[in-house]
Amino acid sequence: MEATDSADHGARDTTEAAKTATDGAATAAGAGGQFDFIVVSNRLPVDRCSPEDTGCEDGWRRSPGGLVTALAPMMTKTDGAWVGWHGAPDETVKPFSHGGIDLVPVHLSTADIELFYEGFSNATLWPLYHDVIAPPEFHRTWWDSYRKVNRRFADAVVHHAAEGATVWVQDYQLQLVPKMLREARPDLKIGFFNHIPFPPPEIFAQLPWRRAIIDGLLGADLVGFQRSSDAGNFMRSARRFLGASVKQQQVHVKGNDGDTTHIARAQAFPISIDVKQISELARKPEVIERARQIRRDLGNPKTILLGVDRLDYTKGIRHRLKAYEELLADGKVTVQDATLIQVASPSRERVEQYRLLREEVEGTVGHINGTYDTMESTAVRYLHHSYPIEEMVALYLAADVMLVTALRDGMNLVAKEYVTARTNNDGALVLSEFAGAADQLKQALLMNPHDIDGLKDTIMKAVNMQPAEASRRMRAMRKQILDHDVDLWSSDFLAALAEKVVRDDS
Numbered sequence: 068m069e070a071t072d073s074a075d076h077g078a079r080d081t082t083e084a085a086k087t088a089t090d091g092a093a094t095a096a097g098a099g100g101q102f103d104f105i106v107v108s109n110r111l112p113v114d115r116c117s118p119e120d121t122g123c124e125d126g127w128r129r130s131p132g133g134l135v136t137a138l139a140p141m142m143t144k145t146d147g148a149w150v151g152w153h154g155a156p157d158e159t160v161k162p163f164s165h166g167g168i169d170l171v172p173v174h175l176s177t178a179d180i181e182l183f184y185e186g187f188s189n190a191t192l193w194p195l196y197h198d199v200i201a202p203p204e205f206h207r208t209w210w211d212s213y214r215k216v217n218r219r220f221a222d223a224v225v226h227h228a229a230e231g232a233t234v235w236v237q238d239y240q241l242q243l244v245p246k247m248l249r250e251a252r253p254d255l256k257i258g259f260f261n262h263i264p265f266p267p268p269e270i271f272a273q274l275p276w277r278r279a280i281i282d283g284l285l286g287a288d289l290v291g292f293q294r295s296s297d298a299g300n301f302m303r304s305a306r307r308f309l310g311a312s313v314k315q316q317q318v319h320v321k322g323n324d325g326d327t328t329h330i331a332r333a334q335a336f337p338i339s340i341d342v343k344q345i346s347e348l349a350r351k352p353e354v355i356e357r358a359r360q361i362r363r364d365l366g367n368p369k370t371i372l373l374g375v376d377r378l379d380y381t382k383g384i385r386h387r388l389k390a391y392e393e394l395l396a397d398g399k400v401t402v403q404d405a406t407l408i409q410v411a412s413p414s415r416e417r418v419e420q421y422r423l424l425r426e427e428v429e430g431t432v433g434h435i436n437g438t439y440d441t442m443e444s445t446a447v448r449y450l451h452h453s454y455p456i457e458e459m460v461a462l463y464l465a466a467d468v469m470l471v472t473a474l475r476d477g478m479n480l481v482a483k484e485y486v487t488a489r490t491n492n493d494g495a496l497v498l499s500e501f502a503g504a505a506d507q508l509k510q511a512l513l514m515n516p517h518d519i520d521g522l523k524d525t526i527m528k529a530v531n532m533q534p535a536e537a538s539r540r541m542r543a544m545r546k547q548i549l550d551h552d553v554d555l556w557s558s559d560f561l562a563a564l565a566e567k568v569v570r571d572d573s
């Protein structure tokens with residue numbers, strides 16, 4: 068599981084061999100085990116694997132990503148568990164332990180995947196929360212499934228939470244869980260973190276179930292967001308749609324009898340990455356050599372530009388390709404001098420908008436390459452794959468210019484990974500102002516990806532940037548990230564959740 072996009076998305080293996088191995092896996096958590104700290108997310112932080120895969124243990128392998136790395140020590144220290152879907156439809160897997168973490172799998176049927184996951188989560192909420200870049204669809208059957216599945220996750224937590232436990236619910240797929248937990252278990256400390264943007268009330272207003280969603284989130288003691296604008300949007304929606312009185316980002320939440328049950332707070336906690344892991348990889352001789360080899364394989368062009376995204380319409384891949392094609396047409400870049408590597412990891416392929424996007428992106432890449440490639444050189448090297456983190460870091464090291472052109476993005480961890488990997492303080496980051504990372508990486512070349520001329524100018528500025536300026540910018544960005552890694556993010560959130568809230572009744 069990776070709750071917020073970063074470079075690598077391990078391929079999910081659902082082979083029979085893996086299934087058999089799993090059925091025999093340890094059941095340390097036991098069906099009735101109780102825990103003091105529980106993380107809940109749609110996906111568990113493990114992927115299916117086959118015995119020959121590296122890191123495969125009993126048919127499972129820890130999925131890459133900062134969140135699990137940040138929380139793993141906490142899990143082992145505090146008697147913690149992770150509740151989530153294990154990635155295989157229609158399969159019931161007993162609680163088990165992997166890599167020192169107790170895991171409680173939640174069952175999702177084929178119908179749940181279609182209605183709750185592909186439907187309400189990824190064809191209603193995802194586009195709605197990302198500025199309606201694609202039109203959200205509203206279907207009552209999807210909503211019914213969302214409620215039902217959220218209830219199942221909440222029940223699993225209720226069953227496994229010790230008295231007074233802390234529960235941290237992750238992301239937009241589970242927004243009803245905080246209130247469900249509050250009602251069933253008022254003894255719990257409940258946190259929620261939204262990894263994606265929260266839309267302004269004018270857009271959120273479209274959702275037929277807007278009140279229930281706000282109400283669900285307000286079940287938490289602390290609702291965390293990536294940017295302070297997201298926290299502000301949420302509070303404005305709470306005021307507008309529930310008539311909540313909001314003071315200093317706090318809401319006194321009332322129960323059915325009209326008495327205040329608790330105070331819900333909203334606050335920004337910008338997520339980060341596992342800085343240590345990326346820095347170490349970036350210094351490994353094998354990874355450095357692999358980066359050189361990538362450059363050689365591409366014919367040692369003067370400039371390598373890189374895009375790394377899940378193949379998602381929020382990432383602005385089409386805008387990036389359009390700008391790049393125009394630069395080739397204008398003769399500002401040539402295939403002899405420059406190559407754009409575009410890694411697009413497969414994602415949500417059964418959702419219509421994602422299918423359409425793939426066709427469009429692949430059509431455009433084919434068109435660009437057909438027009439500009441020579442026998443020796445290519446304009447765009449397009450890779451529709453996921454890669455392990457070692458290969459991603461080699462790509463970051465090979466790239467002179469990183470292009471992050473998201474039309475809307477909660478954070479964008481790829482931007483942070485690129486900066487962290489540039490241990491020599493060289494390279495240039497072109498970063499969309501619509502990505503949450505723009506709040507922290509102010510020395511990036513910030514731009515509006517809708518402005519194609521502006522994007523082209525910014526790309527050229529990055530390509531021609533003088534080493535002294537590149538180094539000044541990269542140093543400042545690296546300092547920001549090195550001082551704010553994902554450990555700090557999780558400890559800040561959990562410290563704020565543990566704080567005693569002073570009631571401001573004035």
Ligand code: G6P
Nearest residue numbers: 069070071072110238262263415
């Ligand atoms: C985003 C979301 C995550 C999600 C990830 C991958 O980062 O915030 O919650 O897990 O995308 O998407 P998927 O649909 O494959 O879980």
